[in-house]
Amino acid sequence: MKYHKTSIASRRKTPWDFKGADENLSASERFIKHTYLDTYTFRHPKIRETEEIEFLNSIEPYKCPMCGNEEFTHWGQTRSGINRYHCNRYKSTFNITTNTLFQDRKISLIKWVDYLIRILGHESFLMASYEGRNSGTTTKYWTAKLFRCLEGYQDGTLLYDRVMIDETYIPLRWSNREIREDGKQYRGLSKNQMCIAVGIDNHGQYYFEYIGQGKPSGKRAMASYGRHVKPGSVLIHDSERSHKPMVKSLELESHSYDSRKLKTLPDDENPMAEIDDVCFLLKHFLHAHSGFKEIELQGYLNLFAFYMNPPNDTLEKVRIIILCNLYLHKTLKYRDYYIRNPR
Ligand SMILES: [Zn+2]
Secondary structure, X not given: OHHHXXXXXXXXXXXXXXXXXXXXXXXXXXXXXXXXXXXXXXXOOXXXXXXXXXXXXXXXXXXXXXXXXXXXXXXXXXXXXXXXXXXXXXXXXXXXXXOOOOOOOOOOHHHHHHHXXXXXXXXXXXXXXXXXXXXXXHHHHHHHHHXXXXXXXXXXOOEOOEEEEXXXXXXXXXXXXXXXXXXXXXXXXXXXXXXXXEEEEOOOOEEEEEEEEOOOOHHHHHHHHOOOEXXXXXXXXXXXXXXXXXXHHOOOEEEEEOXXXXXXXXXHHOOOHHHHHHHHHHHHHHHHOOOOOHHHHXXXXXXXXXXXXXXXXXXXXXXXXXXXXXXXXXXXXXXXXXXXXXO
């Protein structure tokens, strides 16, 4: 804690501090110094000076986040002014951030909002790290928290009416690729490609799921699309064999096109152009975050789905994440993250 304070103080230093009062500084020194300090204060507000406490205190807990008990009493406030409660069952206190992703936060929620605006505004993570003056490691940790929050986000997605599906592939990291016996790389849609199922409908809904390496079997395709396409819908797709079991069991009205012929068509005549564009955007997005592990792919896909689906306004998306975090009690502690992801 002591270290934390010193490091903040040292970061607020300027090379002209030894001159004392502002009138001893030249105009240029004053200008740079005040711009720097104003920016710093803006980026590192004191919690008490923001509307954060008012916002946090506007949310009433409905149960104890530790045991689920609905009987608790108001129990004063924390040092920063957040309402505290006392659970009658295990005689312990909690507040609205207990057992949420914001628990133990040393920095203001405002930094989270700032980070989310950048991420959901579709800036690259590296950029978010640089702009927010956080180390890359912190951004990685925050991203892991965000992924944790978005886990299961697509579970309830159900495409209906006019549904378009396609699979798109991205290569595995070099270190995870299988090499042929002669030492060469496998070609084409081999096991060294990660297959992503993509679905869209005419109601502006999107869904993205990682369904394993290589071309999917009918069973694997059915396991994914089967949960996200409403039976009886119209299905627009390429003539991929693995789609057949799904078309049959969901009683879909199938409109399939030969993907080799589609490639020769101009965009305005291509019936699959809409989903081609989505796959292109997805690849662009994943490329901006290259170097992730296979295990992290679904996290990126959930984020991309959250980015693509309604509401369309970035600030509304940010609000949803913040509120979800406070209502759903999911925690990811910094230590747990590093035990599982050593640097
Ligand atoms: Zn309790």
